Amino acid sequence: MATLELNGLRKRFGDTQVLRQIDLSLTDGEMLVIVGASGCGKSTLLRLVAGLETPTAGTVRLDGRDITQLDPSARDIAMVFQNYALYPHFSVFDNMAYGLRIRGLSKAAIQARVDAAAAMLGLGDLLTRKPRQLSGGQRQRVAMGRAIVREPKLFLFDEPLSNLDAKLRVQMRAEIRRLQRRLGITSLYVTHDQVEAMTLGDRLLVMHEGRPAQLATPMEVFEQPADTYVASFIGAPAMNFLPAILTEHGAAARLDAGPTIRFTDGPRAGPEGMALTLGIRPEHLTVGDPQLRVQVDLIEPLGSETLIHGHLPTAGAPPMVIKVAGRAPASEAIAVGIQAEHLHVFNRETGMRKAPGA
Amino acid sequence: MNRKPDYLTHAVLALGVVLFALPVWLVLAGSTQESEAITRGDLSLIPHLSGLPRYWQVLTEGTRGAEPVWHMLAISSAMALCIALGKITISILSAYAVVFFRFPLRKLAFWSIFVTLMLPVEVRIIPTYSVMAQFGLINTFTGLWVPLIASATATLLFRQVFVAIPDELVEAARMDGAGPLRFLRDIVIPVSGANIAALFVILFVYGWNQYLWPLLVATDPSLDTIVIGLVKMIGIDSDTDWAAVMATAVMALLPPVAVVVLMQRWFVAGLTEGEK
Amino acid sequence: MDRRTVFGGWLLPVLLVLPQLLLTGFFFYWPAGEAVWSSMTSQDAFGEGVRFVGWDNFAELLADPLYLESAVRTVVFCGAVSILAMGLALALAVFADREVRGRHAYRTLLIWPYAVAPAMSAVLLLFVLDPRVGLLGRWLNRMGLDWDYHLNGNQALLMVVMASAWKQVSYNFIFFLAGLQSIPRAVTEAARMDGAKGWHRFRTITVPLLAPTTFFLLVVNLVYAAFDTFGTINALTHGGPGKDTETLVLKVFRDGVVNQDIGSSSAQSVILMLGVIALTAVQFRFLGRRTET
Numbered sequence: 001m002a003t004l005e006l007n008g009l010r011k012r013f014g015d016t017q018v019l020r021q022i023d024l025s026l027t028d029g030e031m032l033v034i035v036g037a038s039g040c041g042k043s044t045l046l047r048l049v050a051g052l053e054t055p056t057a058g059t060v061r062l063d064g065r066d067i068t069q070l071d072p073s074a075r076d077i078a079m080v081f082q083n084y085a086l087y088p089h090f091s092v093f094d095n096m097a098y099g100l101r102i103r104g105l106s107k108a109a110i111q112a113r114v115d116a117a118a119a120m121l122g123l124g125d126l127l128t129r130k131p132r133q134l135s136g137g138q139r140q141r142v143a144m145g146r147a148i149v150r151e152p153k154l155f156l157f158d159e160p161l162s163n164l165d166a167k168l169r170v171q172m173r174a175e176i177r178r179l180q181r182r183l184g185i186t187s188l189y190v191t192h193d194q195v196e197a198m199t200l201g202d203r204l205l206v207m208h209e210g211r212p213a214q215l216a217t218p219m220e221v222f223e224q225p226a227d228t229y230v231a232s233f234i235g236a237p238a239m240n241f242l243p244a245i246l247t248e249h250g251a252a253a254r255l256d257a258g259p260t261i262r263f264t265d266g267p268r269a270g271p272e273g274m275a276l277t278l279g280i281r282p283e284h285l286t287v288g289d290p291q292l293r294v295q296v297d298l299i300e301p302l303g304s305e306t307l308i309h310g311h312l313p314t315a316g317a318p319p320m321v322i323k324v325a326g327r328a329p330a331s332e333a334i335a336v337g338i339q340a341e342h343l344h345v346f347n348r349e350t351g352m353r354k355a356p357g358a
Numbered sequence: 359m360n361r362k363p364d365y366l367t368h369a370v371l372a373l374g375v376v377l378f379a380l381p382v383w384l385v386l387a388g389s390t391q392e393s394e395a396i397t398r399g400d401l402s403l404i405p406h407l408s409g410l411p412r413y414w415q416v417l418t419e420g421t422r423g424a425e426p427v428w429h430m431l432a433i434s435s436a437m438a439l440c441i442a443l444g445k446i447t448i449s450i451l452s453a454y455a456v457v458f459f460r461f462p463l464r465k466l467a468f469w470s471i472f473v474t475l476m477l478p479v480e481v482r483i484i485p486t487y488s489v490m491a492q493f494g495l496i497n498t499f500t501g502l503w504v505p506l507i508a509s510a511t512a513t514l515l516f517r518q519v520f521v522a523i524p525d526e527l528v529e530a531a532r533m534d535g536a537g538p539l540r541f542l543r544d545i546v547i548p549v550s551g552a553n554i555a556a557l558f559v560i561l562f563v564y565g566w567n568q569y570l571w572p573l574l575v576a577t578d579p580s581l582d583t584i585v586i587g588l589v590k591m592i593g594i595d596s597d598t599d600w601a602a603v604m605a606t607a608v609m610a611l612l613p614p615v616a617v618v619v620l621m622q623r624w625f626v627a628g629l630t631e632g633e634k
Numbered sequence: 635m636d637r638r639t640v641f642g643g644w645l646l647p648v649l650l651v652l653p654q655l656l657l658t659g660f661f662f663y664w665p666a667g668e669a670v671w672s673s674m675t676s677q678d679a680f681g682e683g684v685r686f687v688g689w690d691n692f693a694e695l696l697a698d699p700l701y702l703e704s705a706v707r708t709v710v711f712c713g714a715v716s717i718l719a720m721g722l723a724l725a726l727a728v729f730a731d732r733e734v735r736g737r738h739a740y741r742t743l744l745i746w747p748y749a750v751a752p753a754m755s756a757v758l759l760l761f762v763l764d765p766r767v768g769l770l771g772r773w774l775n776r777m778g779l780d781w782d783y784h785l786n787g788n789q790a791l792l793m794v795v796m797a798s799a800w801k802q803v804s805y806n807f808i809f810f811l812a813g814l815q816s817i818p819r820a821v822t823e824a825a826r827m828d829g830a831k832g833w834h835r836f837r838t839i840t841v842p843l844l845a846p847t848t849f850f851l852l853v854v855n856l857v858y859a860a861f862d863t864f865g866t867i868n869a870l871t872h873g874g875p876g877k878d879t880e881t882l883v884l885k886v887f888r889d890g891v892v893n894q895d896i897g898s899s900s901a902q903s904v905i906l907m908l909g910v911i912a913l914t915a916v917q918f919r920f921l922g923r924r925t926e927t
Contacts, residue, residue, distance in 0.1 A: 363734075363735070364732060366729075367729045367732050367734045368734060370725065370726065370729045371726065371734070371737075371740045373731060374722075374744055374803075375738075375740065375743040375744065376727045376745070377800075378743070378744065378747050378800075378804070379743065380762065380802075381758035381759055381761055381762050382758060382763045384769055385757075385758060385763060388761065396767055397766070397767060399766070399767070401767070401769060411821040435814055446693075448653045448654045448657065449654065451650040451651070451653065451654070452651040452653070452654040452655070453650045454649035454650060455646075455650035456636065456642055456647075456650070456651065457757050458637070458641055458647075458685050459640055459641055459643070459644070459647035459650075459729075460640055460644075460780055461643075461644035461647045461648055462644060464647075467651050467655060470663075471651075471654060471655070471657065471658055473699060474658055474661070474662045475914065477662055477666060477907060477910065480661075482665045482666055482669050482671070482894060482903055483886055483887060483890060483891070483899075483903065484664040484669070484886070484890040484891070484903060484904070485665035485667075485668035485669040485672060485900065485920070486661060487891075488665075488668060489660065489664050489665050489668065493660070494841045503659070504661075505657070505762070507657065507658075507661060508654065508657035508658050510660045513654065520687075520700070521637065525637055525639045527640040527642075528637070528639045529639050531677030532639070532641075537641075538641040538646060539646075540644075541641075555790040563748065563749050565661070566749075566751065567749075567750075567752065567753075567754070568751075569751065569752065569868075570864045570865065570866030570883075570887070573868075574891065585751045585753050586755070586866070587755060588753070588757055589753050589756075589757070589760060589865070589868070589869040592760065592869065593759060600767055604758070604761070604915075605787065607754065607757050607758065610751075610754060611749070611750065613752075614751075615706050615746050615749040616751070617749065618745065618746055618748055618749040619742060619745075619746055621748075622742060624746060625709065625891035626745065626808055626812070629808060629809075630808060630809055630812035
């Protein structure tokens with residue numbers, strides 16, 4: 001059980017600034033999920049905490065102790081790897097016991113810890129098998145078991161579910177969450193999958209080009225994305241963006257496509273005519289409201305709901321996606337209305353969220 | 359798919375088998391017969407069981423002007439084992455250093471080893487001899503094998519094998535607290551077991567089959583390998599004891615062939631994977 | 635060639651590469667350097683004196699008809715051994731790749747000669763082809779064919795070619811078979827769907843896909859024929875009759891070890907080294923720097 005604090009962490013590889021400035025603190029027992037597209041620096045961040053890379057600047061503190069320069073094995077941290085990284089020539093038991101043996105635990109203590117972890121993970125019958133005799137899900141469990149037996153202060157997960165098929169991934173996701181809660185071990189979890197991020201994290205850190213784009217609870221990130229990047233990254237299908245300008249002394253926005261929409265949550269500060277980007281999620285568009293005319297390109301029925309891909313009739317207009325319950329109307333153009341209470345307002349120049357009054 | 363036996367294939371393969379087996383069979387049959395009969399050309403293709411004691415005689419006493427065969431077999435075995443194990447050892451160590459560490463002049467070290475791939479012993483006979491003389495290694499057992507373990511082939515193969523070990527495995531071991539030597543012993547060597555086995559076969563055969571090198575550095579008959587001894591025996595033009603030569607040939611063939619056949623599975627995979 | 639995760643420190647790795655570096659230095663670079671140096675010197679006929687003569691030894695060699703003859707002979711010999719050993723191996727590999735009963739036994743029976751020493755292959759073939767004790771050799775003479783490679787230079791060359799190729803077939807067989815087995819089934823099946831049959835399919839699909847293997851083997855076989863066959867030739871003919879089977883390596887050995895002409899022998903060694911380096915360079919050029927991956 002421990003807290004983790006990152007202060008001013010930076011990492012440069014040659015001329016490439018991979019991590020620009022990370023400040024972060026995890027409370028005891030918290031599960032923080034780091035999410036972002038590939039190349040955003042999330043794996044580097046994890047490896048800095050693990051001690052597999054050394055930061056260019058900044059400190060890592062675990063439970064108040066500065067561990068920035070410590071060897072990985074001296075940090076009291078365990079890690080679950082993307083490809084499991086099981087030792088191919090060791091049995092399941094030896095895979096879990098290896099780190100404990102190096103630490104010089106007694107035979108009996110090792111046996112007790114491995115047995116306990118195996119029971120917890122349902123690996124009891126597989127202890128003598130070699131990794132190649134296991135299914136993907138079982139290997140995943142062994143990798144978790146190897147981390148658990150160490151009884152570390154901190155768990156690190158590096159995209160641990162990305163090699164599993166969709167069904168198993170859902171199952172293991174729930175299992176990881178349950179285990180982490182039960183053991184109460186502070187965890188950092190890296191993923192590129194936004195569903196995993198939403199469901200697993202106590203808090204999310206969305207990363208973009210080496211910078212933290214937003215750090216908040218999953219629902220906050222979803223409901224009040226800090227910028228257009230976060231808004232487009234979290235939520236599927238992705239949010240629609242429409243260009244607009246500020247009007248009516250900040251009380252409304254006029255879409256380039258025509259209509260003016262009044263803000264329901266209060267006026268925005270800024271000069272008349274300021275360039276804005278309005279964001280609206282596909283499920284927050286209403287078909288049948290004659291606010292906008294949308295040209296339909298493609299209809300994707302998903303069963304319980306339907307996705308309509310289309311675009312505004314103006315030249316060069318961005319594509320739009322509308323999610324409707326049930327079937328979609330069969331026509332080439334549809335009337336679509338924006339649910340103003342779900343509107344997200346961004347500064348078009350900076351991409352940052354524009355909250356009421358700001 | 360037709361299930362009719364493929365006669366053409368069987369014929370071609372059988373022909374190939376005979377092409378290789380015939381000389382060996384001749385030698386095997388001849389080794390049990392009288393030398394006079396062989397010289398006369400009355401070599402029968404059927405071995406005579408009565409001739410088997412000749413093996414014991416050749417093994418313990420040898421023939422005129424040659425060491426007993428057991429002694430030559432012992433030298434060959436020791437030489438082949440030392441070459442195989444020595445080369446595997448230094449190659450694992452150097453490949454491990456080059457792959458798993460960053461140290462000054464690492465690339466230079468690698469390339470200076472790599473370049474020797476292009477210099478077989480045969481092209482530097484005389485100067486190597488003079489260097490050996492300066493080390494006092496002429497007519498010593500050390501001189502027979504130590505210079506032969508320096509070549510780059512095994513180092514390159516291990517480098518290839520080690521590079522293929524996933525980074526995550528190294529990281530997992532580091533998180534588990536394994537230091538570099540422990541990682542080498544517990545993970546790298548066991549994981550490369552099949553490659554080590556394959557290389558052992560290749561190098562054992564390489565060591566056993568050396569001819570020019572021992573001919574050059576060991577003129578003392580007590581250091582004669584079995585291959586050297588055998589060629590010496592046929593060198594005596596007239597009055598060769600052919601049956602003894604044949605029995606010696608059979609015993610010279612047996613160890614390397616046994617190693618190749620018994621370890622065929624690893625050897626074939628290791629050879630084709632490593633050389634390409 | 636770089637991995638993401640490495641261990642720290644520099645003393646340990648230096649200690650680990652040191653044994654090999656020392657051996658390489660003592661037994662490769664030092665002799666190679668000495669070879670280059672001696673190749674430019676000449677020993678006084680009478681005294682201990684060693685004289686620097688520059689390129690004289692090379693010039694002498696290249697003007698020496700005996701050396702040039704030996705060079706041509708070596709090229710012919712290497713070409714003949716490589717073609718024979720590779721041709722036979724390819725034929726056997728193509729058939730061993732088919733799904734026949736007992737193919738594993740066939741493979742073992744075709745692979746074992748890999749273990750035979752070059753000098754041993756000479757002894758084995760002697761018992762087949764020697765005009766006096768060889769089974770086939772005697773038979774040829776009985777049939778009225780004048781077969782004696784101890785006396786006839788062309789027959790001697792033929793004999794050493796056969797003995798050298800005989801031993802190398804199984805090495806090539808192993809690689810050709812591996813090459814054939816690595817051709818994806820889907821490719822052969824697609825060719826069958828396209829109607830390619832038998833010989834035509836072999837020529838248009840198999841041969842091109844085997845090209846890298848073939849090229850690799852060609853270089854290996856040339857190097858084998860040029861150097862490793864020393865044992866075979868020395869055991870069978872000692873380079874004779876006359877100098878009819880004296881390849882360049884035998885000549886280096888004779889001039890250096892037997893005749894003690896260090897300068898000329900070293901110059902010959904240097905030329906051979908350049909030859910091997912050129913061959914290896916060509917191989918890397920065409921096989922796309924495989925060591926770098």
